[in-house]
Amino acid sequence: FMVFKRQSLAQQEYALQLRKREHFLTERETVLFRHEAALAKIRSVEEEVHTKFGIIKEQHEAEVKRLTEVLREITKENRRLKSSFETLKEVNDSLRKQLSDVTELNKKLEGQARKVQARLENLQRKHELLTVQKSKNICQVVQQSKPVKQEKVMVTSKNAKLPTNSQVYELLTCLMDWISDQHLSKIKIHEEREDSHKHLAIETSKKICTQERCMKLLPIATEQLQWMPFVNSKLHMPVIRFIYWSIRQLDTGVQHATMTSTMRRLGEDIFKGIVIKGNPHSSSEQSTESKSKLAAFFKSSCMPLRFLSTLIVLKTVTQVDYLAQAFDSLRTDLKTDEGKALFLEYQCVPIILSHLKVSSRGLLSIALDGLLQMTTESDSVQPFLEACSNESFFRTCSLLLRSSKLDTQILEKLCVILQKLSRIKSNKKMFEMFTLHQMIQELHRTTNPDHVFLCINLNSILLNLGLSRSNSLTSSLSTSH
Structure with a gap:
C-alpha cells in the first residue's frame, strides 16, 4: 500500500510538471504568434517604405535636374552681368579720368577767378581813391588858379553860393527820406507776399529793379560819407537811413560779389566815423577854423543816428570785437523806451537772428540780451512778440535748442523769450511745427532741479502749451529745495 501511494504521488508530481510545461509551451506559442504577426506588419511597412522611397527618389532626381537647368541659366546670366560690369567699369574709369581732368581745370579757373576778383576789388578801391583825389585836386586847382588879389571876392562869392549848396543837400536828404519811407522800408510786405506764394510778375520785376538800384547807389552813398563832416549834422540821419534800408533790401535777394568790399568799407566808416583834416593848400585862417572835422555815426550822441549806425555795423561788419561793441551799445539803447520804439520801427528782429548761431558762442549771449531787453514791461512788448511770431x-530757436553746447545761462535767456511767446495761442502751431514742445519737455525732464529759474520757465512754457498740469510747478520747486 505504501508503494502504491508513493507511485501515486510520483504520478501526480509528474502530471503537475506536465501541466506546467504545457502551460509554458502554450504561452510561448502565443508569443511566437504575436511575433509572427508583428513581422508580417513590418514586412508590409517595409514594402510601403520602399515604395515611398522610390517615389521620393524619382522626385529628387527630377528636382535635381530642374535645379541643374536653373543653375545653368543663372550661370549664363552671371557671365552676361560680369561682362556688362566690366564694360561699365571701363566706362566708369574713363568718366573718372575725365572728372579728374575737369576738377583740375575747375581749380585752375577758380584760382584765376579769385585773382580776377581780387584785382577787381583793388581796381575798385583804386578808382574810388582816384575819384576822391581828383575831386580834391580840382578844388585845389581852382583855388590856386585864382589870384591872391581876388581873395575877398572869392570869399564873398563862396558865401553867396553856400545857401544854394545847403538847399541842394536838404533837397537830397528829403528825397532820401521819401524813398526810405515809401519804398525801401516796405520789407515786411514783401516777406508776407513771399510766404503766401502769390507772386506776380510785375511785383517780382519791381523787387529786382529795387535791389539793382540799391546795389548801384550803395557805393555812391558810401563814398558820400567822406563829405559828411562838411555837411550840417542834421542831414546825417537821412543818409544813414537811406543806407540802412538799402542794405535791408539786399537781404531779400542775392548780394553781388562786388558788394563785399563796399559793405566792409561801409561798416568800418560807420563804426570809426569820418575824420577830415584841414586842407593844407587853403589859407591859414581857413586851416585854423577847419583843422579837423568829425562825423560820428556809431559813437554819436544822437540816439536815432547811433541806433541806426549800430544796426548797419551789425549787418556789414564781421570782426568780433566790433560786433561785441555794437551789441553792447544796442543793449544800452534798448533800456530806454525810445530805443525800443526804434527797434520796432527799423524791424531789427532779422538782424539779431542772423547772429543767433551756436558757432558764434561769444556773441550769442549778448545778442540774446538785446532781445531780453525788448521783453521787459513796456508798450513795445506785444509788438515785439508779434514780430517774433514767425x-x-x-x-532759429529750434536750431539752438538742438545743440548740446549751450550753457545754462543761454538756455535761461532763450527760455524767457519762448515763455513770453508761448502766451500767444496762435504760436502753439509754431512750437509744434519745429518740435519745440518736445525739446522743452525733454529739457524739463533732464534739467537739474537746482536751476530753479530755468525749471520755472520750462514749466511755464509747457503750461501755456497745455502740456503740463498746474501742480508740476509746485512739485519742481519742492524738489529743488
Whole structure:
C-alpha cells in the first residue's frame, strides 16, 4: 500500500510538471504568434517604405535636374552681368579720368577767378581813391588858379553860393527820406507776399529793379560819407537811413560779389566815423577854423543816428570785437523806451537772428540780451512778440535748442523769450511745427532741479502749451529745495 501511494504521488508530481510545461509551451506559442504577426506588419511597412522611397527618389532626381537647368541659366546670366560690369567699369574709369581732368581745370579757373576778383576789388578801391583825389585836386586847382588879389571876392562869392549848396543837400536828404519811407522800408510786405506764394510778375520785376538800384547807389552813398563832416549834422540821419534800408533790401535777394568790399568799407566808416583834416593848400585862417572835422555815426550822441549806425555795423561788419561793441551799445539803447520804439520801427528782429548761431558762442549771449531787453514791461512788448511770431524766429530757436553746447545761462535767456511767446495761442502751431514742445519737455525732464529759474520757465512754457498740469510747478520747486 505504501508503494502504491508513493507511485501515486510520483504520478501526480509528474502530471503537475506536465501541466506546467504545457502551460509554458502554450504561452510561448502565443508569443511566437504575436511575433509572427508583428513581422508580417513590418514586412508590409517595409514594402510601403520602399515604395515611398522610390517615389521620393524619382522626385529628387527630377528636382535635381530642374535645379541643374536653373543653375545653368543663372550661370549664363552671371557671365552676361560680369561682362556688362566690366564694360561699365571701363566706362566708369574713363568718366573718372575725365572728372579728374575737369576738377583740375575747375581749380585752375577758380584760382584765376579769385585773382580776377581780387584785382577787381583793388581796381575798385583804386578808382574810388582816384575819384576822391581828383575831386580834391580840382578844388585845389581852382583855388590856386585864382589870384591872391581876388581873395575877398572869392570869399564873398563862396558865401553867396553856400545857401544854394545847403538847399541842394536838404533837397537830397528829403528825397532820401521819401524813398526810405515809401519804398525801401516796405520789407515786411514783401516777406508776407513771399510766404503766401502769390507772386506776380510785375511785383517780382519791381523787387529786382529795387535791389539793382540799391546795389548801384550803395557805393555812391558810401563814398558820400567822406563829405559828411562838411555837411550840417542834421542831414546825417537821412543818409544813414537811406543806407540802412538799402542794405535791408539786399537781404531779400542775392548780394553781388562786388558788394563785399563796399559793405566792409561801409561798416568800418560807420563804426570809426569820418575824420577830415584841414586842407593844407587853403589859407591859414581857413586851416585854423577847419583843422579837423568829425562825423560820428556809431559813437554819436544822437540816439536815432547811433541806433541806426549800430544796426548797419551789425549787418556789414564781421570782426568780433566790433560786433561785441555794437551789441553792447544796442543793449544800452534798448533800456530806454525810445530805443525800443526804434527797434520796432527799423524791424531789427532779422538782424539779431542772423547772429543767433551756436558757432558764434561769444556773441550769442549778448545778442540774446538785446532781445531780453525788448521783453521787459513796456508798450513795445506785444509788438515785439508779434514780430517774433514767425517761422524764421522759431526755426532759429529750434536750431539752438538742438545743440548740446549751450550753457545754462543761454538756455535761461532763450527760455524767457519762448515763455513770453508761448502766451500767444496762435504760436502753439509754431512750437509744434519745429518740435519745440518736445525739446522743452525733454529739457524739463533732464534739467537739474537746482536751476530753479530755468525749471520755472520750462514749466511755464509747457503750461501755456497745455502740456503740463498746474501742480508740476509746485512739485519742481519742492524738489529743488
